[in-house]
């Protein structure tokens with residue numbers, strides 16, 4: 001990386017600082033230096049950290065600028081993505097694979113998922129009557145059941161429990177290193193073997209009931225050279241549908257946290273108000289910490305704000321910091337759904353799930369599903385379930401990645 005860059009330096013190596021300060025790491029340094037981009041090192045390798053709308057636009061303008069290959073330590077990649085997955089691809093191969101996700105999540109898939117999830121959550125809430133439950137843990141089970149069902153995968157209670165545990169560990173431990181991470185990787189191998197078995201069974205004609213679901217679409221998909229996906233890659237993509245669907249449980253827990261902290265919203269939604277439901281869920285995605293940042297490596301040489309990037313240079317886009325950038329969001333630390341009432345949908349401002357155009361860039365293909373299921377959970381929590389909130393630790397630590405309210409949100413159902 002050239003030394004004549006206009007970006008200031010922020011310490012020799014940020015690895016430990018990032019572990020310690022988590023979501024606040026980039027923003028704190030930006031504020032101290034009075035800049036939206038700075039240079040440091042991660043694991044001794046030079047990196048530019050950046051936040052804000054212009055940085056998001058630079059990072060997500062198209063699929064030519066940055067690759068995810070070699071950008072993130074294996075400890076996180078092995079749990080969240082993997083060899084041959086959509087996120088590891090670039091250019092034409094990436095766009096073709098992205099069509100697969102558009103097919104899985106397009107049409108009326110989101111509406112189906114929403115109504116299946118709503119029904120499952122309502123019946124779960126009926127079973128929770130008279131009990132205290134950790135909402136995050138329970139909702140993950142419900143989401144696992146619904147995700148398997150709509151992927152065309154029949155599952156008994158034991159399978160749902162096992163998959164919920166494994167998929168949950170992949171999400172919880174992605175930010176960890178050492179034994180916790182190794183254990184989750186071990187679990188992941190088990191889940192992958194299970195997913196590979198399903199792909200093979202479908203291709204052998206042993207799962208006709210799976211027709212039309214995510215499993216079938218993945219097993220039938222052809223890459224940009226007209227070849228079917230290798231079983232290992234198909235298994236990874238099946239997990240790329242199941243795991244993040246289960247991860248929506250985190251937003252459900254955060255939405256419940258917001259309803260507890262701001263009870264007037266609970267009252268408004270209980271009275272049937274729908275107009276502010278989408279703004280409320282958007283504010284949950286903006287306000288609460290989930291993916292802290294995305295790392296990429298430059299695919300070509302280019303200049304941004306006077307800094308020359310060479311192929312292979314590393315950049316970290318601060319997603320949380322962009323969602324809390326005071327330039328974009330006045331009073332960013334206030335939870336205020338009203339700010340989304342007349343929002344125009346700027347693709348480089350709310351970047352909880354990436355930026356730009358999903359069909360072209362690495363932006364998440366699951367945003368509509370995330371919004372729909374989180375909104376449905378809010379409806380159920382406000383309209384169909386009666387609960388009180390026992391004393392508990394609802395603090396959300398910004399140094400724990402991925403974050404969650406400490407208690408997991410305990411609710412006592414009446």
Ligand code: HEM
Nearest residue numbers: 086087240241244245247248290291352353354362364366
């Ligand atoms: C639970 C909330 C979710 C969050 C916070 C989230 C976050 C993200 C982020 C930040 C990215 C961009 C990665 C990058 O730029 O490299 C991404 C990509 C992706 N997400 Fe999500 N996501 C969520 C839900 C979902 C859902 C429900 C699905 C599918 C059912 C999904 C599937 C994917 C896939 C396949 C990619 C890779 C896309 C690509 O590389 O082109 N995600 N997600």
